[in-house]
Amino acid sequence: MWSNRCSIFILALLVASGAVKVSGRLPRILPESLAEGDEGVTVRGDCEFKVNGDLNDPAPLFSRHNSYEIIVPDPTDTVRLVNGELLDMFCPGVGFAAPFVNRWQVTATCLQNKYFLVDDLIYPFANFSCTAWPIFTALRSGKDCNGGTDLVQVGFEVEDGGFLQSYELCHDAEAEATRYVHHVLYPSSYDYQHGVARPNFLELDFYGGRDVNTKYTQVQQNITISNILGLDASPYFNFSDDRILSRGHMIAKTDQIFGAAQHTTFLFINVAPQWQTFNGGNWEKVETSVRKFVADRNLTTDCYTGTWGVSTLPDVDGIERELYLDFDENNNGLIPVPKIYFRVVIDRVTREGIVLIGINNPYLTLEQIQKDYILCQDIGHQLSWLTWYKEDLHEGYSYACSVEDFIEVVKDLPLEDLHTNGILGLDDVTTVEPSTTESSTTTEEPSSTTSTEIPSTTDTTPSSTSVSSTTEEPSSSTASPTTELPTSTVISTTEPPTSTVTSTTKPPTSTVASTTEQPTSTVTSTTEPPTSTVTPTTEPPTSTVTSTTEPSSSTTLEPTSTTSSSTTSQPTLSTEESTSTSPTSTSTSSPPVTTANPIANPCRFSTNGDLKDPAPLLTPQGALSWLLPDESGLYTVEEGSSIDLHCTGALVSPFNRYTALSARCVGDQLYEAEGQLVNIRGFVCQSWPTYAAVRSGQSCAGGTDVVHIGFDVAAGFLSHVELCYDQQEQISRYARYELTPANVAYQKGVAQPGYLRGDFYSGEDVNVLYDQSHQLDAFSTALGLDASQYFDSTKDLYLTRGQLAARLDFVHSSAQRATHFYVNAVPQWRSINIGNWLAVESSLKQFVADEALNVSVHAGSYDISTLPNSQGVQTPLYLNAETKQLPVAKILYRIVIDQESRKGVVLIVVNNPHITLTETLEDYVICEDVGAQIDWLDWDKANLQKGYSYACSVEDFIEVVKDLPTDQLQTTGILGLTDQILDNEVCSFKVNGDLKDPAPLFVVRSELGHARYLEPNQEGVVQLKHGEALEFHCINSFSGPFSGYTFVNSTCWQQQSILAMGSLYQLQDFVCTSWPTYTARRSGRPCNGGTDLLEVGFQLSSSSSDDFLQTYDVCHDELSEVTRYVHHVLYPGSDQYQRSVSRPSFIPGDFYGGKDVNTLYTQVQQNITVSEILGMDASPYFNTTGNVYLARGHLSAKTDFVFGAAQKASFFFVNAAPQWQTFNGGNWERIEDSVRKFVADENITVDCYTGTWGVSTLPDVNGIGRELYLDFDENNNGLIPVPKLYFRVIIDRESRNGIVLLGVNNPHATIEQIEEEYIICQDIGAQLSWVSWTKEDLKKGYSYACTVEDFTAVVKDLPLQDLFVDGVLGV
Incomplete structure (x- = not known):
């Protein structure tokens, strides 16, 4: 105990003895003392801790300072830090245990061994522990993914909006299936933290709040599958034999190194139903073998693990049925049991890949598997490193394919990221090119040696500092060559972890490039977070990295520390060859750095894959502006041309005395800088370049300060974004920056750092203001009510830090990180942030690239959103309600102006998901919307939850929004309008x-x-x-x-x-919640034979100006409750009426004195009524099976109207009369159909007057004919008469020719009765070949035709003045 105390006391004295701190802009060349590390902590000694043995669980998350990436140990299970290096530790959601209680983040400085400095006090490493395991989350990113509805990021939200990602996945919320999970495996993944307890699986805010765990229980899965198969499925389940469906991980728990990250794998969206025989059989062997293979070969690989297809079992009839664990209300299967599991593994350096596949059905035969389950050519027998029982059906029949073969079938993957240069891990692949001698050790222990002695004929590479990027294979040691060849050139790597120097023979005139990955393979993109989408796939296919070898690393330095490097006679170098010429476009940066012309021996490198983070800032030589690639992300530097590279601290060795360099391309992908020849990956900053937000001293329209975000480098201030900030409201009015075609090729997978306050929020913790619990309190206070109705994290309904200048609008990783200032953010609803605001951002970048534009962007916010308070009064919303600061923006916008044409457009997104469309259009649309004329925007324009969006001309917009530099916003027209000629469109x-x-x-x-x-x-x-x-x-x-x-x-x-x-x-x-409501109203106009001319249709407006959509007219006699005629119009298209529209019930409207007319039409009641009229049992006149009963016979037929709503409006009793069903479904229906068809065939428009005439009779008990009615009034006057005749008058509007078609409504009348009583005009029906009736069939309704003149000479209850004709129609 005394010894420990003494050591700590001595360390404290040493620390207190004084340390020189370097602040402000550093010079281009550092003093020798700084380069040798004289600044910072004076205690000598590095720090390290083991993943297994040194952690005090529940351990925090570890991240190198400001990297916001979970740290990756070296392959020896060790995390190493150099003296003075900073380590960030996080306990999100739970906080640290003593002695750091009430803290969620701690930054510690490495002293030596396992001692760290925090707040000027020394603590042993064991003091760093959380009160419980850190809380993780799964965030919908708003980005699309193939086969899914959401690209989800799983990880840890830390203070100030930072996010430490564990993995990402593509989830289909509709099918409740995850298509794939992407994560990264490192050499150290094989030594994951052991003994971490398995937590319970969580749904979080997926699965609609259902208890998914119950669906996986053995009892429930048996019940569910029994229901699917229609039989007892118990024989398929055997717990003792592992024949059960388990929660099968996609990213395995043990694929994650640290305990907290292992916990993140216990989400239901990371699993699928997997037969346990397979889960614990070949699939477990695949997972373990891949981790060991990655460690043995010293690789860093991207893994895409997913499922495909749906497993089946035979049902009771032997028919294969798909298996699911649940179903929705429409009986669509949810949580499918996959057909196969797969894992795509791609080495980041060589781009070689392999797919390992396992069949998730232990009940298949080998024949079934070979027929239906082998998706691609099996090369699994050539992979001796896999310890599987490949063809064991119980363990899960497994096989392997090339990536190319596999993605020919399986498309639910990020295909653009899966390009490969060969097959990974085949037994017959040679590891060395014939002309190259190689020696490597994949698990070599780190060494503290800073230089390697080589015979005099061998060049040695100066040792270099390692980078504190957590995604590289970290180690602070210098790898020593395992084979020394006097005639070979030592090629060493700057990748720190257990790097092995690979010796290659160097021909006199050229550099030998290894064509295969050595165990010392370097990580292609060291800033790729373990869980983000891999970006090397975005490299242009024409630029292929065939080998990457780096200067070996010595020690990792604290940003301002340096380590001396060994001197060399000639520098060793990294060799990178382009296998073919890449097409390039002219860079937006200053010439002569890049060129679009063919170059004999240029230097090329890609944004994604070729830079090693923390990468320096790149500028054209002598110019303090950003160097940009072409739209494919490719930089081309002409041989002999130079570029400048900047760090805000020092570069790594051998440039650790420099904060900036000029690098001249000498060809063969090599650059000369300060006498050294290196590959582009040899230029690395010791730490991420620091960015600053600086007041310019100038004011701006609507703001108090013009603020510049950028980097203070030796050459000056490299500006990034310009902001107009209002100190009083603590909000930025706008951010100004530029977009070029290069911006679409932004560096992928950059970690999301926390937001910086700068000196803009004195006395306030902005992070607390953005906390969701604070948001709820602030809104509740402002509105005077419980505001929880407005917040729902499951629907992304909460306020987030909405960036004005979006991080992905910038190419370089450091430029992206520099957007994380609070002054570049406004309170924005997250559903909108990942909805239409993200869509605008992405679409605009792609448009600029497609059109090869250089545009200025002013991205800003305007006005304040409101919600109704307890009194219904719209109330402005602030995150700081007390001081009325940090207002919730009403709208966010991007003003985009093409610098050449000066055309511009404003893209606007409403920032309020809680208002109606009416409120949006009235209060939030502030200029004329031209968005419909823009076809390149991939937005869900009118989706309120995603943010109602629109576009305006710049002129219209700045008439309303004045907080802008309007003198810079003059335009010549609207940018991006479709040039499609729409005049002839239909x-x-x-x-x-x-x-x-x-x-x-x-x-x-x-x-x-x-x-x-x-x-x-x-x-x-x-x-x-x-x-x-x-x-x-x-x-x-x-x-x-x-x-x-x-x-x-x-x-x-x-x-x-x-x-x-x-x-x-x-x-x-355009869909209604219900069918439009129709009405029948009295017009107040008389009609022949009736008391009122009724109008039936739809009341479109209840305003003072009558707006009525008339469907038909009715001449109705309310005294006798009879309709004389109905008038409607038939058009050529009427025969194409909408089919399958359901029939509603007939309604009386406000006619018939409130009687139940429907009851009068019932078969029982009509029999009773007619029996009373005849004084006898009338049952012989009725026969239901023979359709001999009185139906509600339409006058204007339902199918005379085209659209469903109009058809339903025909169901008024005033549009019907008692009609014998034999006639209704017989000749009368033939007449209706024939007329519609005739009108269509002749292409005419006709007026139809359909009515009834007379009253049918039947003989009473004494043989006397009695008129038939369905009801009587109090004076025994008949009501609702049974008509004698139905008729339809048809008059062509153009020719004025007409015809009348009539039918007898009495199947009990004899032919003699008909000829005597029912033929009222001369029959010309024989001359009408277009009527498909059975004309003289008494049961179907004897029918005939007359001229209009003959007919109206008898029937007067018609609008006779409208029935003049010039001839006979259709004869």
């Missing part, structure tokens, strides 16, 4: 097939503004010209995007695209 849809019911009313207007139906053509297709107006009416309410609206005005755009409210919608977006 909108068209089929009445049958294209509508989604309950469909609205489709209304057009006459020249006088009267509403009328939109009519289809003879083929049943509705057509409108581009720009023609179309109204949609629901009377009640729309569903979907127009919820709350009763009508929507629109215009035709093209095809089935409709422009409404400034946005383009598809026809099927």
Whole structure:
């Protein structure tokens, strides 16, 4: 105990004795004392701790300072830090245990061994422990993924919005299936932390709140599968033999190194139902073998682990049925039992890959497997490093394929990231090119030696400092060559972990490039977080890295520390060859650095894969502006040209005396800098370049300060983003930056650091203001009510730090990190941040690249969002309600102006998911929306939860928004409008097939503004010209995007695209919550034979100006309760009426004195009524099976109307009369159908007057004919008479020719009675070949035809003034 105390006391004295701190801008060349590490902590000695043995569980998360990546140990299970290096530790959600209680983040300085300095006090490593295991989360990113609805990031949210990612996955929320999980395996992954207890699986905010764990229980899975198969599935389950469905991990628990990260794998979205025989059999062997292979070969690999297909078992009838653990309300399967599991493994350096596949069904035969389950050519027998029982059906039949073969079948993967240069791990692949001698050790212990003695004929590489990037294979030691060849050049690597120097023979005139990955393989992109999407796949296919060898590393330095390097006669170098010429485009940076012309021997490197992080900042030589690649992410430096590289601290050895360098391309992918020849990966900063937000001293419109975000390097300030900041409201009005085609090739997988406050929020903890619990309190206080209704993390309904200048709008990794200032963020609802705001960001970058533009961007926020308080008054929202600071923006916008044409556009996203569409259009759309004319925006424009979005001209926008440098925003037109000529475009849809019911009313207007139906053509297709107006009416309410609206005005755009409210919608977006409500109203006009001329249709507006869509007229006699006639119009398209529209019940409206008319029509009641009339049992006149009963006989037929809503409006009792069903379904139906077809065939429009005449009779008990009625009044006057005749008058509107078709409504009448009493005009029916009736069939209803003149000479209850004709129609 005394010894320990003494040691700590001595260390404390040494620390207190004084340490020189370097602040401000560093010179280009550091003083020798700084280069040798005289600054910082004076205690000598490095720190290290073992993953197994040294952690005090529950251990915190470890990350090199400001990297925001989970640290990766070296292959010896050891994390190493150099003296003075900073280590960030996190306990998110739980906090640290004593002595750091009430802290969630601790940054410690390495002293020596296992002692660290925190707040000027020394602590042993064992003091760093959390109160419980850190809390992890799964965040929807808003990005698409193949086969899924959400790309989800799993990891840890830390203070100030930082995120430490463990892995990412592609989840399909609709099928509740995860398509794939992406994570990274390192050599140290094989030595994962042991003994970490398995937590329970969590649903988080997936699966709709259901208890998924229950679905996996043995009892429930047996019940579910028994129901699927229709038999007792118990024989398929045997617990003692592991024949059960388990929660099968995709990323295995033991694929993660540290305990906290292992816990993150226990999410249901990271598992699928897997037969335990397979889970604990070959699949476990695949997982273990891959980890060991990666460690043995010293590789860093991207793994994509997923499932494909759905397993089946035979049902009771022997039919194969797909297996699921659950079903939705429509009986769609959820949580499928996969057909196969697979793991794609790709080495980051060589881009070689392999796919390992296992079959998840122990009940298949070998024949079934070979027939249906082998997706690609099996090369599994060539992989001796796999310890599987490959063809054991119980363990899970397994095989392997090339990546190319596999993705020909399986498409639910990030295919753009899966390009490979060969097959990984084949037994017959040679590890050395014939001309190269190699020696390596994959588990070599780290060495503290800083230089390697080589015979005089061998060049040695100066030792270099390792980078504190956590994704590289970390080690602070210098690897020593295991084989010394006097005639060979030592090629060493800057990749720190247990790097082995690989010796290669160097021909006199060229550098030998190894074609295969050595055990000392370097990580291609060291900033790739373990769980983010791998980016080397974005390298242009024409630039292939065939070998990467780096200067060997010595010790990892604290940012301002340096370590002396050994001197060499000539530098060793990294060799990288491009196997083919890559097409390039002219860089946006200053010439002559890059060129689009063919170059004999240029230097090329890619944004993704070729830079080693923390990479220096790149600028053209002598210019303090960003050096940009072409749109494919490729930099091309002409031979003899130079680029400048900048760090805010020192570079790693051999440049550890420099904060900046000029590097000249000398060809063969080599650069000369300060007498050294190195590959581009040899230029690495000791730590991430630090960024700053600096007030310029100038004011701006709407703000108090112009602020510049950038990097203070030796050459000056490298500006990044310009902001207009308002100190009073603590909000930025706008951020200004530029976009070029290069920005689409941004560096992928950069970690998400925490946000910096700078000196802008004195006395306030902005991080606390963004806390979700604080948001709820602030809103509740401001609104005077419980605001929890507005927050739901499962739907991303909470406020996040919404960036103005988006991190992915910048190419370089450091430039992306520099966007993480609070002054570059505004409170934005997260559903909108990952919704349409992200869509605008991504679409704009791609548009700029596609059109080869250079644009200026002013991204900002305007006004303040409101919500109603307890009194219903709209109240402004702030994160700091007390000081009225950090307002919640009303809208966010991007003003984009092309620098060449000066055309511009403003892209706007509403920042309030809690308002209606009406409120949005009234209060949040501040300029004329031209968004429908922009076809390159991949937004869900009118989705309120994702942020209603629109676009305006710059001129319109700045008429409203004044907090802008308007002198910089002059434009010559609108940027990005589609050049498609739409004048000749038409909108068209089929009445049958294209509508989604309950469909609205489709209304057009006459020249006088009267509403009328939109009519289809003879083929049943509705057509409108581009720009023609179309109204949609629901009377009640729309569903979907127009919820709350009763009508929507629109215009035709093209095809089935409709422009409404400034946005383009598809026809099927217009759906009502219920069928439009119809009405029958008295017009106050008389009619022949009736008391009222009724109008039946739809009341479109209740305003003072009557707006009624009339469907048909009815001449009704309310005294005798009889309809004399109904008038409607038939068009050529009427025969293409909407099929399968359900029949509603008939309704009386406000007619019939409130009687139950429906009861009067029932078969029982009509028998009783007729029996009373005849004074006898009338049952012989009725025969239900023979359709001999009185039906509700339509006058205007349901199918005379095209659209469903109009058809339903025909179901008024005033549009019906008692009609014998034999006649109704017989000749009368033939007449209706024939007339519609005739009108279509002749392409005419006709007026139809359909009515009844007379009263049918039957003989009473005395043989006297008695008139038939369904009811009587108090004076015994008959009501609702049974008509003698039905008739239809048809008059062609153009020719004025007409015809009358009549039918006898009495199947009990004899032919003699008919000829005597029912033929009222001369029959010319024999001359009508187009009527498909059985004309003289008494049961079907004897029928005939007359001229209009003959008919109206007898029947007067018609609008006779409208029935003049010029001839006979259809003869």
